[in-house]
Amino acid sequence: MAEFISGNGSSIAVFDGHNDVLSRLLREGADGAEHRFITGAPAMHIDLPRARAAGLSGGLCAVYVPSPGNEPDQNGDLPRVERHSALDQTIAQVALLRRIQTQSGGQLSLCRSVAEIHAAAQENNFAAVLHIEGIEAAGPDLDLIHVLHAAGLRSLGPVWSRPNIFAHGVPFRFGHDPDIGPGLTPAGIELIHLCNRLRIMIDLSHLNAAGFRDVERLSDAPLVASHSNAFSICPHSRNATDWQLDAIRASGGLIGLNFGVKFLDPAGKADPRLDIAVMVRHIEYLIERVGIDHVGLGSDFDGTLIADQIGDVGGLPRLFTVLRSAGYSEKDLRKLARDNWLNVLEKTWGG
Numbered sequence: 332m333a334e335f336i337s338g339n340g341s342s343i344a345v346f347d348g349h350n351d352v353l354s355r356l357l358r359e360g361a362d363g364a365e366h367r368f369i370t371g372a373p374a375m376h377i378d379l380p381r382a383r384a385a386g387l388s389g390g391l392c393a394v395y396v397p398s399p400g401n402e403p404d405q406n407g408d409l410p411r412v413e414r415h416s417a418l419d420q421t422i423a424q425v426a427l428l429r430r431i432q433t434q435s436g437g438q439l440s441l442c443r444s445v446a447e448i449h450a451a452a453q454e455n456n457f458a459a460v461l462h463i464e465g466i467e468a469a470g471p472d473l474d475l476i477h478v479l480h481a482a483g484l485r486s487l488g489p490v491w492s493r494p495n496i497f498a499h500g501v502p503f504r505f506g507h508d509p510d511i512g513p514g515l516t517p518a519g520i521e522l523i524h525l526c527n528r529l530r531i532m533i534d535l536s537h538l539n540a541a542g543f544r545d546v547e548r549l550s551d552a553p554l555v556a557s558h559s560n561a562f563s564i565c566p567h568s569r570n571a572t573d574w575q576l577d578a579i580r581a582s583g584g585l586i587g588l589n590f591g592v593k594f595l596d597p598a599g600k601a602d603p604r605l606d607i608a609v610m611v612r613h614i615e616y617l618i619e620r621v622g623i624d625h626v627g628l629g630s631d632f633d634g635t636l637i638a639d640q641i642g643d644v645g646g647l648p649r650l651f652t653v654l655r656s657a658g659y660s661e662k663d664l665r666k667l668a669r670d671n672w673l674n675v676l677e678k679t680w681g682g
Contacts, residue, residue, distance in 0.1 A: 343651050344452065346669040347390030348587030348627055349462070349536070349558035351634030352377050353424040354395040361423070365430045369438065376632035376643040379438055382457055385647045388669065389448060389458025391486050391557060394424040395634070396467060398493055408502045409493040417467035418475070425482055428461060441483050445677040460676075462557075465491030465500065465537070471518040473525055480529050485680060486557070488534035489515075489522055489542070492569070497522050501539040504568040505599035509575075511568060514541035515549075523549045532679045535559075536569070536589075536629070543575055552679045553584035558629030560594045561616045564609075567594050573620060580621040585675040587629025588614055590637050605638040607653055614654070614667070623663055627671045 355375060356364040372378040377387070396417045398409040432441045440451040442458045451458035461483040469475040476484070490500035497519035499512035515523065523546055526533050535543050536556045547554060556579065562570040571579070571586055579586055588610065593601040595609050617626045630637075632644060641650065651664055659667070 343648070343664055343668050344386050344388040345390075345628060345647055346388055346448070346458070346672045347632070348585075348629030348672060349391055349393060349464075349589075349634070350377055350630060350632040351393050351395050351464075352632070353392055353427055354397070354420075355633040357420075357423060357427060358397075361427075364427055365434050368431055369435050376630075376637065379435065379457060381644050383438075383455075385644045387457070387644050387647060388452055389442070390460065390630075391462040392428060392459045393462045393464040393634070394421050395464045395491065396420045409491075411493060411495065412465075412467045414467060414470065417465075421463070421468040421479075425461065425479070428459060429482075432459070443483055443485055444680060445673050448673060448676075460485050462486040462488070462534070464488045464534070465493070465495065466497065466522070467495050469497075469522075471496060471521075473518075473522060476522070476525055476529070476531075480531065484531060485676075486532040486534055487526055488537055488557075489519055491537050498542045499539050500537045501568045505593075506566055507568045508540065508562060508566070508572055509538075509543070509568050509570075510540035512539050512541065514539075515545040520545070520549060527551050530680045532676065535575075540572075540575075543578075547578050547582070552582075553675050554579045554582040555584050555675060555679075556586045556629075558587050558589040558631045560589050560613045561620070564613055564616055565595055565597055565599065567599055569594055576617065576620040580625055583625070583675070583678060585625050585627055585671055586617055586621060587627045587672075588617070589635070590628075590630040590632070590641055591635030592638050593636065595638075601636055603636060603639045605640070607638065607640040607650065610638075610641075610650065611653060611657055615657075623666055624671055624674070626667055627669075627675075628667065 439457040442448045448458040489498045492500040498515050501509040534557045536559045560570045562572045592605045
């Protein structure tokens with residue numbers, strides 16, 4: 332089967348578990364947003380030309396609605412988002428992704444199955460998967476989930492780092508584990524059951540510990556934290572503790588490495604001078620805990636502060652060069668870059 336080949340001829344094709352391209356494009360101006368992404372948006376972490384050059388073959392493209400003011404209080408808590416505002420912003424971002432697909436001349440494919448991701452690779456197209464990061468737009472009747480699924484939704488995080496009617500997102504607290512707040516609400520339990528029925532992947536990255544345990548108990552799908560790191564190295568509430576990593580491994584799931592410096596640095600510093608060796612340290616720990624088949628990348632491009640040594644999507648080959656120097660085989664690198672993501676998506680979505 333033909334594989335996506337980057338502009339520099341790299342044999343390492345990457346499928347990334349999380350980016351915030353859609354919300355950032357709209358924050359920087361709705362007019363011409365799709366054109367900027369297709370032709371080049373140098374102020375952003377990702378656009379189509381640089382993705383192709385770096386070997387980024389696709390990924391989960393998040394719909395994210397920021398909190399009012401988007402600034403946490405002294406406890407790291409963020410205010411709730413009003414449903415009607417969330418619905419407007421969700422529709423705008425889904426529509427933007429569809430316009431990018433339509434106007435890209437075949438350079439981007441909105442994929443609903445692993446077969447479609449492979450087909451996009453054969454055509455050298457970016458394989459975009461529609462993901463929701465915090466479903467404040469939906470009501471307890473869950474009607475919107477059916478509509479979004481018909482529009483291509485295949486991955487969903489019940490919460491971002493704030494509470495909603497379904498669950499409690501873990502607030503941003505360094506030096507505190509994710510055991511903050513209660514578990515899923517009755518509506519959240521119904522949401523998990525519906526995601527299982529529709530074969531929508533459930534993303535646990537922003538969910539608190541009680542909610543995580545509820546999903547572990549209720550869901551029949553692999554457990555996935557699309558963009559989280561090792562709490563044992565960086566004790567941030569957004570990172571996965573050892574018991575969560577053990578649960579991910581036991582379910583046949585996956586954890587994607589978050590490139591955000593504040594989720595990597597052992598001291599929790601938001602310092603872009605962070606050494607790329609810290610990323611490798613997290614990868615090594617995650618592999619030791621969950622196994623090489625259950626670790627991928629979840630960059631959080633265009634959603635967080637990235638180390639200067641990576642910078643943007645163009646830094647992906649640099650990460651694989653460092654991993655190669657650390658002794659990882661080409662087979663292992665392909666697993667970390669793409670194969671593990673496709674395997675867990677196939678287990679979740681079915682054939």
